[in-house]
Amino acid sequence: MPLPSKSRKVWCSMLADLISRNPDLQRLMDDGYSVEIRRQTGLHLLVHDVPYRNAPGDLKRGTLVCPIHLREDNLTNAAANHQAWFIGEHPCSIEGTPIAGIVHSSGRSDFGDGIVVDHGFSTKPRTGFYNDYYDKMTHYINVISAPAQHLDPTLTARLYKPAQTTDNSVFYYADTASTRSGIGSIAGKVAALRIAIVGLGGTGSHILDLVAKTHVNEIHLFDGDAFYSHNAFRAPSATAISDLQTPELKAKRYARIYSVMRRGVEAHPEYVTDQNVGLLQHFDFVFICIDKGAARELIAKYLLQAGIPFIDVGMHVQMTKDAQKLVGQVRTTFFSPKKNDHFDRRVPVDSGNMRNDYGLNIQVNELNALNAVHAVIRWKKYYGIYDDQIGEHESVYAINAHMLTKDERVEG
Known part of the structure; x- marks a missing residue:
């Protein structure tokens, strides 16, 4: 009597509930940012199509990445970490040097769930913490995009593409422990x-x-x-x-x-x-x-x-x-x-x-x-x-x- 071979299904109920309960995530989508929320061994917010200028002066688009931290009531907690990560070349200033205000680290790092970032950024608002993920992501987007928009004022990260939600986790709620500790790629080895x-x-x-x-x-x-x-x-x-x-x-x-x-x-x-x-x-x-x-x-x-x-x-x-x-x-x-x-x-x-x-x-x-x-x-x-x-x-x-x-x- 053979056991059935099961294929992984896409489960979106948890992410739909997460978005509906958190106005900051919904607002990012409503304002036209290319948002993706990905959950398997971790829980990550990605904003694609962020325009930037590279060192030679070419205009590019990259992806801003941020782990989503949750409180016990399943509401987002952007204040838990002020850092963000980027997939792409390092965004540069008008002079062609890395934007000084966000420079933190460079080098490929595997976050799990198919997310491999190239650079880490660090910048805090004047208040010292971000109120929510809309505040955090738009702040980084504005800093990264400003030199590119100086060359082409029509460039924008707000392309109004359909939002993406990818939920391949076996759990009914997010494994926030792996997300918070950044071991999603390690935890995923047995997935x-x-x-x-x-x-x-x-x-x-x-x-x-x-x-x-x-x-x-x-x-x-x-x-x-x-x-x-x-x-x-x-x-x-x-x-x-x-x-x-x-x-x-x-x-x-x-x-x-x-x-x-x-x-x-x-x-x-x-x-x-x-x-x-x-x-x-x-x-x-x-x-x-x-x-x-x-x-x-x-x-x-x-x-x-x-x-x-x-x-x-x-x-x-x-x-x-x-x-x-x-x-x-x-x-x-x-x-x-x-x-x-x-x-x-x-x-x-x-x-x-x-x-x-x-x-x-x-x-x-x-x-x-x-x-x-x-x-x-x-x-x-x-x-x-x-x-x-x-x-x-x-x-x-x-x-x-x-x-x-x-x-x-x-x-x-």
């Missing part, structure tokens, strides 16, 4: 991925909580079990007692919860077996978060044969002899095209007589969360969000020794 999480117990549910807040395209959830009271103590957030009266299948429950924030969360309320393991061929990456050795081995061997990178997580927790303390380890094992020969020596598939009190549902929510954090950090390192100088494909955290290993490294 095209389809991933699967197999097992939604303590660690799997925490992994979902973390990856759901990235720009990954689709997250598919596989688990045939229901959500009971003991699960509530090893899951993100809080569960009302009313939600436990009629147990809900985990995959459906978590898809419902996280679908209020984002698109692309799909429930598969079933266990992965030899009958349906082929469903995993459709994913770019898989997290295995189950404690059944036979199922873990089945899934891992299939993914290894298919060449699909994956992470297997697990923990071993037991009581001390006096039953007064817990000891154990948290394991994160990664398999990639560069290194995948370590499954048999690193991943347990037969518990045998080994004592593991974790299986008795000891409540170790913080260990589940830690296991998930290690897994997601390793996943992000693989896709270049975090720098990776070690290349470890196995790490184990020993609780009582407070030691984290870094084994099975990629050589060279």
